[in-house]
Amino acid sequence: MKASINLIWIVLLVVVITSMGYLINDNVKQRKENVRLSLNLDQYGRQVSSLELTKKELKTELEKKEKTIVAVDSILKARNMRITQLERVIATRITITDSDTTFIPLEKSVPVYLPTPVEVGQLYKTVFKTAGNCMAIEGFILSTDPDPSLALTKKTLGVTVYNIEVKRKWYQFWKPKYEKVVTSDCGDVEIVEIERK
Numbered sequence: 700m701k702a703s704i705n706l707i708w709i710v711l712l713v714v715v716i717t718s719m720g721y722l723i724n725d726n727v728k729q730r731k732e733n734v735r736l737s738l739n740l741d742q743y744g745r746q747v748s749s750l751e752l753t754k755k756e757l758k759t760e761l762e763k764k765e766k767t768i769v770a771v772d773s774i775l776k777a778r779n780m781r782i783t784q785l786e787r788v789i790a791t792r793i794t795i796t797d798s799d800t801t802f803i804p805l806e807k808s809v810p811v812y813l814p815t816p817v818e819v820g821q822l823y824k825t826v827f828k829t830a831g832n833c834m835a836i837e838g839f840i841l842s843t844d845p846d847p848s849l850a851l852t853k854k855t856l857g858v859t860v861y862n863i864e865v866k867r868k869w870y871q872f873w874k875p876k877y878e879k880v881v882t883s884d885c886g887d888v889e890i891v892e893i894e895r896k
Contacts, residue, residue: 735751738751754783757782757783758782758783761782767788767790768782770790770859770861771788771790771861771863774861774880774882775863775865775880778880780865784865784866785863786864786865786866786877787863788861788862788864789861789862790859790861790862791859791862792857792859793857793858793859793860794855794856795855795856795857795858796853796854796855796856797853797854798852798853800838800850800852801850801851802848802849824839824840824841825840825842826838826839827839827840832884832885833856833857833858833884833885833886834856834857835853835855835856836851836853836855837851837853838851838852839852856885857885858883858884858885858886859884860881860882860883860888861880861882862879862880862881862890863882864877864879864880865877865878865880
């Protein structure tokens with residue numbers, strides 16, 4: 700009888716200790732998740748932000764058409780990978796603006812179409828703006844004759860670089876565990892990574 704009561708107490712003690720261990724572990728996980736969510740909330744909208752997203756949150760951001768996640772998804776799809784394989788991405792957007800006015804001589808063979816002058820010697824200003832994939836240029840042309848002056852007032856260059864790290868699928872044992880994809884929407888990219896141990 701006493702042995703069975705001792706056995707019941709031991710079983711109850713094991714159940715209580717196991718339950719307490721589970722509750723403490725669950726509490727620690729919840730605290731870590733709360734810290735992660737509060738850090739993400741603090742980082743949203745900053746110029747330099749570092750976010751830690753779950754797979755579900757990645758899909759939600761993709762549905763919300765968040766531009767970085769959409770761009771990374773299209774880059775990965777072009778390489779037959781999924782956004783769920785994403786381990787880490789560093790998206791760097793650089794915009795270079797030069798607002799120094801630079802006068803550029805035009806060659807005589809370049810046709811320039813100006814409005815018909817009302818009187819001789821009148822100065823005409825023709826504003827121009829052109830943009831390509833990488834660079835946008837705007838400025839004006841001053842002219843009183845067929846040989847105008849070209850002045851560039853603003854030159855803007857925008858480059859976005861994506862440094863993506865993906866994890867292979869579980870069955871792709873012949874591939875490296877992690878693969879890096881570095882791509883840019885403008886020009887070539889070279890990244891040197893130095894780590895001190």
